[in-house]
Amino acid sequence: MTESLSRIAAMLLRHYYLFRGSWTRIFDLMYWPVLQMVIWGFITVFLNQHSNWFAQAAGVLIGAVLLWDVLVRAQFGFTLSLLEEMWSRNLANLFVAPLRPYEFGLSLMAMGIIRSAIGVVPAALLAIPLFHYSIFEMGLPLLAFWSMLIMLGWSIGLGIAALLFRFGLAAESYAWASIFLIQPVSGVWYPVDVLPGWLQPVAWALPTTHVFEGMRAVLINGTFRWDLFASAFALNILYLALGFGAFLYAFARARQRGQLLQSSE
Amino acid sequence: MPSLAINVESLTKIFVAGAAPAVDAIAFSVPPGRICGLLGGNGAGKTTTISMLLGILVPTSGRIELLGHDMRRHRFRALPQINFSSPYVDLPGRLTVRENLTVFGRLYGVRDLAARIAELARELELGSLLDRKTGSLSSGQKTRAALAKALVNRPALLLLDEPTASLDPDTADQVRGLLETYARREGAAILLASHNMGEVERLCAEVLMMKAGRIVDRGTPDALIARYGRNDMEQVFLDIARREEA
Numbered sequence: 001m002t003e004s005l006s007r008i009a010a011m012l013l014r015h016y017y018l019f020r021g022s023w024t025r026i027f028d029l030m031y032w033p034v035l036q037m038v039i040w041g042f043i044t045v046f047l048n049q050h051s052n053w054f055a056q057a058a059g060v061l062i063g064a065v066l067l068w069d070v071l072v073r074a075q076f077g078f079t080l081s082l083l084e085e086m087w088s089r090n091l092a093n094l095f096v097a098p099l100r101p102y103e104f105g106l107s108l109m110a111m112g113i114i115r116s117a118i119g120v121v122p123a124a125l126l127a128i129p130l131f132h133y134s135i136f137e138m139g140l141p142l143l144a145f146w147s148m149l150i151m152l153g154w155s156i157g158l159g160i161a162a163l164l165f166r167f168g169l170a171a172e173s174y175a176w177a178s179i180f181l182i183q184p185v186s187g188v189w190y191p192v193d194v195l196p197g198w199l200q201p202v203a204w205a206l207p208t209t210h211v212f213e214g215m216r217a218v219l220i221n222g223t224f225r226w227d228l229f230a231s232a233f234a235l236n237i238l239y240l241a242l243g244f245g246a247f248l249y250a251f252a253r254a255r256q257r258g259q260l261l262q263s264s265e
Numbered sequence: 266m267p268s269l270a271i272n273v274e275s276l277t278k279i280f281v282a283g284a285a286p287a288v289d290a291i292a293f294s295v296p297p298g299r300i301c302g303l304l305g306g307n308g309a310g311k312t313t314t315i316s317m318l319l320g321i322l323v324p325t326s327g328r329i330e331l332l333g334h335d336m337r338r339h340r341f342r343a344l345p346q347i348n349f350s351s352p353y354v355d356l357p358g359r360l361t362v363r364e365n366l367t368v369f370g371r372l373y374g375v376r377d378l379a380a381r382i383a384e385l386a387r388e389l390e391l392g393s394l395l396d397r398k399t400g401s402l403s404s405g406q407k408t409r410a411a412l413a414k415a416l417v418n419r420p421a422l423l424l425l426d427e428p429t430a431s432l433d434p435d436t437a438d439q440v441r442g443l444l445e446t447y448a449r450r451e452g453a454a455i456l457l458a459s460h461n462m463g464e465v466e467r468l469c470a471e472v473l474m475m476k477a478g479r480i481v482d483r484g485t486p487d488a489l490i491a492r493y494g495r496n497d498m499e500q501v502f503l504d505i506a507r508r509e510e511a
Contacts, residue, residue, distance in 0.1 A: 003374060006371060006374065007371070007372050007374075009371070010368050010369075010371035010372045011368075011372075013367070013368055013371065014357070014360070014364075014368040017360050017361075017364040017367075017368070018357070018359055018360065021359055021360065021361070021364075021398065022359055084357070085357075088355055088356070088357040088358055088359075089353070089354050089355040090354065090355060090356065090357050091354075092319075092321055092351070092353065092354040093354050093356065093369070093414070094372070095320075095321050096319045096320065096321060096344065096347070096348070096349055097344065097369065097372040097373055098341055098344040098345045098372065098373065098374070099372055100341065252323075255320075255321060255322060255323045256322075256323045257280070258280070258313070258316055258321075258322045260321040260322075261312070261316050261321055261322070261351070261353050261354070
């Protein structure tokens with residue numbers, strides 16, 4: 001157990017060195033969340049002046065953009081940490097060391113949290129002086145939403161890692177595009193009942209829908225919906241199990257095909 | 266210490282069903298302290314063999330035992346005592362040499378890591394390069410950094426693919442001396458894939474000649490040279506490659 005934690009720590013140290021030697025990477029992590037927050041902040045200001053509904057639900061859009069970025073940055077953080085190894089042709093070095101695949105997976109998950117925090121926390125802090133909106137005022141529900149979105153980011157990251165093990169860097173575009181496929185049906189900006197009836201079951205199969213409906217319940221009605229939290233958690237456990245299964249299966253197949261030594265295109 | 270560092274039996278790899286095997290039922294063993302050469306042209310199966318030994322490629326059939334551990338069942342017992350370097354892999358270029366050695370030293374659980382890095386820097390003349398980004402090094406310097414990574418855990422078994430590629434003759438000679446000394450001092454076995462026949466003659470106590478996935482001949486360099494009636498290993502290599510094709 002201690003040795004296992006030590007190897008995971010070594011992988012985190014590898015990424016710390018990477019950040020320490022390249023400040024532009026940290027700036028890059030913060031850039032899009034801050035930009036999105038500023039854009040949606042001004043839209044909120046405009047809508048507040050022209051809509052009673054938005055005036056009553058101040059912060060719904062800024063809260064949504066910040067929470068959505070938690071998910072996006074968690075998935076990107078996970079996937080990017082794997083891509084760093086593939087771009088630098090380092091995978092074989094890692095897997096001939098005593099690093100277990102699950103330890104590697106756990107280190108990627110930890111990097112998902114770290115990269116997500118580096119990206120989203122500055123944007124959340126900047127929203128306070130700019131728009132007089134603090135997402136932290138949500139209190140404990142924020143922690144619940146955050147943890148559910150991080151878990152889904154891991155699941156999608158694990159699935160994309162499976163594709164990268166199978167297809168190499170030829171699958172790189174999925175790393176950046178996949179997450180946005182679920183955005184229209186996740187109820188990020190609008191309630192799920194806006195969607196056509198046949199699409200709503202798809203939406204409710206995603207943990208994100210439960211999180212964003214839950215967020216609106218907190219911000220608009222002032223109530224935390226335990227039912228939504230429980231269903232988001234159950235769905236996340238299912239997707240994490242599927243993601244880890246796909247990750248370990250793809251890794252085993254990569255060992256059979258010899259793709260770990262030459263994991264390029 | 267086990268009596269054999271490497272023991273391979275009937276090792277076969279078939280990538281595509283129905284196609285010719287990339288490695289075809291090879292068998293060999295290497296005792297501790299011995300340097301063994303793996304020779305063959307491109308596509309002979311050297312890298313496939315090394316990948317299977319390292320556990321990053323699963324054999325179709327056969328048995329691999331490294332340092333007394335069955336690699337199919339107990340790979341992670343053997344891996345802390347093994348290391349490798351290959352031109353097919355790089356160290357992360359944006360990390361300094363010292364950072365890379367620190368990360369890999371920790372992955373291998375090396376104790377007193379700072380002293381080990383200092384020792385490697387002295388032996389491989391990396392002192393002035395330790396705090397430079399690995400990606401900014403010349404190809405020869407990168408090869409030395411990769412060798413330092415390969416030695417960081419004092420492996421009892423070292424698998425090297427073209428270890429002196431890109432090195433100037435003087436540095437290559439120093440590296441060969443280092444490998445000889447390392448194998449003798451630590452009692453480590455080294456499996457060396459190389460196209461440099463002079464290197465093989467100097468370092469290897471035994472040579473395995475591979476062609477089309479099979480070991481077609483084996484012996485000491487002197488014995489092979491005598492058997493083929495040639496003057497050096499380069500002529501033996503060419504003889505085997507061309508004779509088999511005829």
